[in-house]
Amino acid sequence: MNLRNLSIAALASGVTFMAQAADQSAEQSAGATGDTQTTLEQRLQRAEERIKVLERRLELADETATTAAKAAPVVKAAPAGLSISSGDAATVIKLRGNLAVDARFFLDQNTPSTADGFLFRRVRPYIEGTVGGIYDFRFMPDFGGGRAIVQDAYVTARFKPWLALQAGKFKGPVGLERLQPDQYNRFMELGFPSGLVPNRDLGIQLSGTLLGGTLSYAAGYFNGTADGGSTDANATPDADNDGKRDWEGRLFALPFANSDSFALRGLGIGVGASYVNSTGVATSSATAVSATSLLPTYRTPGQQSLFSYRGDTASTTTINEATVAAGVRRRVSPQFYYYVGPFGLLGEYAQVTQQVRRQIDATTTRYGSLQHSAWQVSASWFLTGEEAAYAAFTTRSSFLPGKPGSGAIELVARVQGIHFDDEAFSGGATSFANPASSVHKADALGFGLNWYLSQNFKWQLDYEVTRFTGGAASGDRPDERAALTRFALIF
Amino acid sequence: MRFKPALLLAALALGAGPVLAAQVTLLNVSYDPTRELYEQYNRAFASYWKGKTGDTVTVRQSHGGSGKQARSVIDGLEADVVTLALAGDIDAIAKNARLLPENWQKRLADNSTPYTSTIVFLVRKGNPKRLLDWNDLVRPGVSVITPNPKTSGGARWNYLAAWAYAQRQPGATPASAQAFVGKLYKNVPVLDSGARGSTTTFVQRGIGDVLLAWENEAWLALNELGPGSYDIVYPSVSVLAEPPVSVVDKVALRHGTSKVAQAYLQYLYSPEAQDIIARNYYRPRDAAAATKYAGQFPKIATLVTIADFGGWGKAQAEHFNDGGIFDRIYAP
Numbered sequence: 087m088n089l090r091n092l093s094i095a096a097l098a099s100g101v102t103f104m105a106q107a108a109d110q111s112a113e114q115s116a117g118a119t120g121d122t123q124t125t126l127e128q129r130l131q132r133a134e135e136r137i138k139v140l141e142r143r144l145e146l147a148d149e150t151a152t153t154a155a156k157a158a159p160v161v162k163a164a165p166a167g168l169s170i171s172s173g174d175a176a177t178v179i180k181l182r183g184n185l186a187v188d189a190r191f192f193l194d195q196n197t198p199s200t201a202d203g204f205l206f207r208r209v210r211p212y213i214e215g216t217v218g219g220i221y222d223f224r225f226m227p228d229f230g231g232g233r234a235i236v237q238d239a240y241v242t243a244r245f246k247p248w249l250a251l252q253a254g255k256f257k258g259p260v261g262l263e264r265l266q267p268d269q270y271n272r273f274m275e276l277g278f279p280s281g282l283v284p285n286r287d288l289g290i291q292l293s294g295t296l297l298g299g300t301l302s303y304a305a306g307y308f309n310g311t312a313d314g315g316s317t318d319a320n321a322t323p324d325a326d327n328d329g330k331r332d333w334e335g336r337l338f339a340l341p342f343a344n345s346d347s348f349a350l351r352g353l354g355i356g357v358g359a360s361y362v363n364s365t366g367v368a369t370s371s372a373t374a375v376s377a378t379s380l381l382p383t384y385r386t387p388g389q390q391s392l393f394s395y396r397g398d399t400a401s402t403t404t405i406n407e408a409t410v411a412a413g414v415r416r417r418v419s420p421q422f423y424y425y426v427g428p429f430g431l432l433g434e435y436a437q438v439t440q441q442v443r444r445q446i447d448a449t450t451t452r453y454g455s456l457q458h459s460a461w462q463v464s465a466s467w468f469l470t471g472e473e474a475a476y477a478a479f480t481t482r483s484s485f486l487p488g489k490p491g492s493g494a495i496e497l498v499a500r501v502q503g504i505h506f507d508d509e510a511f512s513g514g515a516t517s518f519a520n521p522a523s524s525v526h527k528a529d530a531l532g533f534g535l536n537w538y539l540s541q542n543f544k545w546q547l548d549y550e551v552t553r554f555t556g557g558a559a560s561g562d563r564p565d566e567r568a569a570l571t572r573f574a575l576i577f
Numbered sequence: 578m579r580f581k582p583a584l585l586l587a588a589l590a591l592g593a594g595p596v597l598a599a600q601v602t603l604l605n606v607s608y609d610p611t612r613e614l615y616e617q618y619n620r621a622f623a624s625y626w627k628g629k630t631g632d633t634v635t636v637r638q639s640h641g642g643s644g645k646q647a648r649s650v651i652d653g654l655e656a657d658v659v660t661l662a663l664a665g666d667i668d669a670i671a672k673n674a675r676l677l678p679e680n681w682q683k684r685l686a687d688n689s690t691p692y693t694s695t696i697v698f699l700v701r702k703g704n705p706k707r708l709l710d711w712n713d714l715v716r717p718g719v720s721v722i723t724p725n726p727k728t729s730g731g732a733r734w735n736y737l738a739a740w741a742y743a744q745r746q747p748g749a750t751p752a753s754a755q756a757f758v759g760k761l762y763k764n765v766p767v768l769d770s771g772a773r774g775s776t777t778t779f780v781q782r783g784i785g786d787v788l789l790a791w792e793n794e795a796w797l798a799l800n801e802l803g804p805g806s807y808d809i810v811y812p813s814v815s816v817l818a819e820p821p822v823s824v825v826d827k828v829a830l831r832h833g834t835s836k837v838a839q840a841y842l843q844y845l846y847s848p849e850a851q852d853i854i855a856r857n858y859y860r861p862r863d864a865a866a867a868t869k870y871a872g873q874f875p876k877i878a879t880l881v882t883i884a885d886f887g888g889w890g891k892a893q894a895e896h897f898n899d900g901g902i903f904d905r906i907y908a909p
Contacts, residue, residue, distance in 0.1 A: 135720070138784050139766040146769060175652045247675055298678045344678045348836050427836070471599045473833030480833050482600065 165541040167577045169215075179215035184208050184269060186230070186574040190388060193567035197390060206230040207572065208268065210237060220244040224256075235318040237286060248294035252306075255317065255324065258284035259291065259304035259336040260358035262421035262434045263462070269576040270477045272430070272496070273387075273534055274548050277462035278504040279436035281314035281384050283419055284334065284360060288317055288324060291334075300343045302356075305335040310362050312382035313417075313438055321378045328380055328411075330364035338421075352425035354476070360417040366410030368398065368445060380411035381442070384458075384504065387532060387550040388568030392557075393506050393524040396444065396517070405445050409518045412453060413441030425475050428468035432476075435461040446516050454518055456510050462502035466536075469495045484540040494538040500550070503529040511556070525557030546572040599632040601837045606656035608643040608730050608820065609771030610794045614857040615660070621853060622844050626837065634837060642771035643730025650674065650825065657829045657838045660822040662730020664688070665889030667823050677826045690819040691845035692859040695877060696731075696738045698810040699779065699788040699795040708787050710812050711742040715760040722785035723765055724775045726897050731772035733897060734818045735789040740896075741881040742814040759906035768909070776802070791818070793858035796873070814879040 162169045167182035186208040192201055212226035226238040240254025257265055261283030263276050289308030295301065309325070310332035311317050320327045338356030345351055366380040383394040395409035421434035437459040444452045472479055472494045483491030504527065511521040532550030539545065548570045557563035607615060619636040626634045639646065639654070643662035650656045651674040661667055664682060671679045682689045700708050706719060714721050724732035736758065743749060743757035767784060769775045772794055779788035780802045787810075790798070795809045822842045829835040844850055851863035855870040867874075886892040896902045 135784070138782055142767045142778050142782050142784055146767065146774070149770070298680055299675075344680060344684075346684060348839060351835070473830070473835060475830060475833075478831050480831055482833070 165577065176219040177215070177217050179213065182212050182214060182577055184210040184212070184574070184576045186572050188274065188570060188572045191569045192388060193569060194565055196564040197388065197566060197568075201388065201390060206232075207274075208574075212238070235316075236324065237316070237318075246294065247299075248296050250293050251290065252293065253290045255286055255288045256291075258287050258289075258308060258311075258332075258334045258360065259293070259306055260284055260334055260360050260417060260419055261436065262338075262356070262358070262419070262423065263432060263464075267477045269544075269574070270475075270479070272432075272464055272466045272498045272536065273500060273532060273550075274546050274570050274572050275387055275389060277434075277464065277500060277502045278384075278460035278528070278530075279419060279421075279434045279462055279502075281382070281504070282436040282438045282458065282460050283314065283358065283417060284308070284311045284332070285314060286316040286318070287311045287332070287334075288326075289331070289334075298344055300340050302338045302340075303336065306333075308332045308334055310364060310380075312380055313440075314382055314384065327378055328364040328366070330362055332360050332362040332364075332415075334358070334360040349426055352475075353422070354424070355422040356420075358417075358419045358421065361414070363414050365412050368406035368408045368410045370398075370404055370406040377406055377408040377410060379408055381409060381440070384506075386528065386552050386566050386568070387530055387548075388552075388566050388570070390566060391523075392504070392528060393510075393519060395442070395510075395519050405448055407445055409442050409444045411440060412443035414455075415440045423476050425473075428471050428474055430466040430474035430476075431463070432465075433461075433463040435459065442518050444516065444518055452513065452516055452518075454509050456507040456518065458504070458506050458510075460502070460504040462500060464498060464500035464502075466496055466498045469497060472496075481538045481541050485537075493540060494536075496536040496538070498532075498534040498536060498548075500532040500534075501530070502532075503527070521556050522559045523557065525554040525563055527555040529553050542575060542577045544572075544574050544576070546570075546574070599630075600635070601632055601834055602635045602637060603657040603834055603838055603841060604637045604639065604655060605658050605660055605841075606639045606646050606650055606654060607660040608646060608662040609640055609724075609773040610731065610776070610791050610797070611660065612638065612640055612773070613797065614793075614854065614859065617853050617857070618845070618850055621849055622841055625844060625847075625849070626840065632837070634841075636841070640771075640773070642724065642728035642732075642774075644733075645728045645770060650676070655828050655832070656825045657832055657834050658822065658824050658842055660820070660842075662818070662820050663733060663883070663889060664819070664821045665893050666730060667821055668889065670825070676828060677823055681823045682821060684824075685822065685842060686846055687862050688819065689821040689823055689842075690862075691822060691842075691850070692820070692854045692861050694818045694820065694859050695792050695815045695880065696734050696789060696812075696818065697792050697795050697815070698812060699790045699798055700808050700810055701786065702806050702808055704808050704810065706786050709810060711739055711757075711761075711814065712746075714739075714764065714787060715757065719764050719787070720766055720785040721761060721764045721787055721789065722767065722769075722775050722779045723789040724771055725768040726903050728770040729772055729775075730820070731791050731794075731818075732768075732775075733892075734791075734816050736896065736903065737881070737883075737886060737892065738789075738812070738814065738816045741816065741879075741885065742812065745814060745879065755902055755906060758902075762907045765907075780807075792860070792874075796858040811875050811877055813877075814881065815877045817880045817882045819883070 158173050160171050167180045169178055169180040171178040188207040189204045207230050209229040210226050214224035216222050222242040224238050224240055228235050228237045238256050240252055240256045242250055242252040244250045261280050264280045264283055287308040289306050291304055291306030293304035309317055317324050336356055336358035338354060340354045342350035342353055366378055368377040381395045384392045386392045398406045398408040416439045419434055419436040423432045439457045441455050446452050466474055468474055472482055481494040485491055485493035506526055510519040511517045530550050530552040532548060534548040537545045550568050552566040554563040615638050623634045643666045647666035647669050650670050659667055671677050671681055698708060723735045726732040726736050739758050739761050740754050743754035767778050769778055772791055776794055776798055779785050780798050799807050824838045829838045851861040851866040855861040855866045860874050861867050883889055
């Protein structure tokens, strides 16, 4: 083999060797890249997963922030008034109002024409609310009737469903219709039984519901007020006038509240009562007489005087002949209501036993124990189908001219009676009440229409005829025929 | 006579307003996954009620995590009825807001639960990570989607199902069950507030390997949200979830809707409603519907109930209240 051939062979071998080496290197690089690619893909996949998770967390955080913004303090203007509440609703303050403008017209010839007219029956801006979730309060003045008084001012601690403590001035727990929130009274003026039970009084009260809400109780200790009256009408307004306190209480059952039967759930029955042993004062001096009788005046559906005890008619100041309370005043009032669908029925009976005395002359004092009683049954029917309730029913629609909806229309009817103890009139000139001006008995029949143009605005029209026994110089007092109407805004 | 104004008023009264046919609106506050169910049920009930009474019923729905919904009602959301995921949430409304009596559960049949459900695994198609039972979910690298038990009723059922599984393992103790559930929640990357949110996370956002879901929610995802993309796995141990319903008495009384609300819930037990319930993959109470749809509800080997945990009062206090076991095992 010559040198040329050896060189060619060497060159060929070298090329071959180099080619083989190049192939081996290429194979090694491709394997490393594949491993790296798989790793990169896995890392990319994990990164994508993490991005998706972070995006989703951001999304949820946004939703939470939006929800939290919703939990911020809330200011609301609603049918139930203007309210400001904390995000958790544990603290709520509401600004509310009750404005009632009445018109009274008497269709009989006996009621003086001065009784006809318009009046502010209620002008009550009020504030109420809750703090700390369980501590309620209400402050409600009233500027109606040309006066400025405090109707309600109380605080309540709702410790448990079965135990709440209330202190201040508020409605006594005796009368059923009396306890109904004013805006839900079916008639413009309350029935006769409400004239025998206490209205608003200053005191403290324990109350609660038991047995799954089927039984409620209230027991209170109050300054005391005359039948149908509030303490703002006392001789010293909103103060204890007799040094004695009244015990007042009630039990009220909703025996079928948890029943499966809708028809029975709306039945409630109960009894209220009160007791005090207290004495009025009738004083006389050389120059003047005065009396804190602690006794009421009872009124007709048209709010005219029905019965009152004799005041002082002595021609001298040496004695005061006014009839005054003299001992026990005991009230009891069995009561019921029933609501089913658009129909409602409310009935109560009230009886007051009142010990009285009257100074007849310098040496003679007459004592008596008088028992007066009253009853009523009232019915209501929503023509527009609302579900009737003792309180807090909801209108299905509002009346807005040009739009569908008539508001809620309700027909109401009532029969009622009141009877005054015959002993009140016995004894001629020494009687405790004057039979020429105070009736022995009254019975009334009333009808009404309530139009709730919205949840807040209502128009009421009542017509009631009251027939009397006695109450006139001779024979019976002529019938009272009262046509009453009211425009009321409640929020 | 001095009564001309009175006569005028009387004349106005005689002409006063017409009588309207009744229009009733109810608010049904429900838990998260029941949207489709109540959309269909509400139509059926409205039709039934119209035929029976002539009245028109409109039912508004609110959906969210069951616990959150209960708190909303307590805080003033005016629900005429509540249809929630678990009795403990309605108990909370009765106890804290006193809007319904504490014996509410006795008022309707079957403890006021017109249907039942259970908890299953929804996995990616083919189950690539072989997630067959609860112990597979605690493996490293497995991502589990479940809602927050603080807000979601379904999440509380999920949690209890996992706990029940752990309790049934050989040598189990409360500590080992807690450790097991702790490991499970370490694999949870996102906690939604409700079951539907978790479905969104898993299905629409594509996050996670497995969704712990209400059975109906899993079938919804399978059939409607991602047909062909998922499989359902029934674990060896799960819970018998009994979502209850109730009228919110005081709200319904205030609204004047008591009668309709009662009928609305009662109708859930009717044959028509039970068929709707079963079609939406809830397990019906009605025997005929249960037989008709038996094929879509497999038997689960071990089904525990809330009674196995001492009732909702005990379970809620022990596991889910502030400072409970969940707070100790999960930190965001």
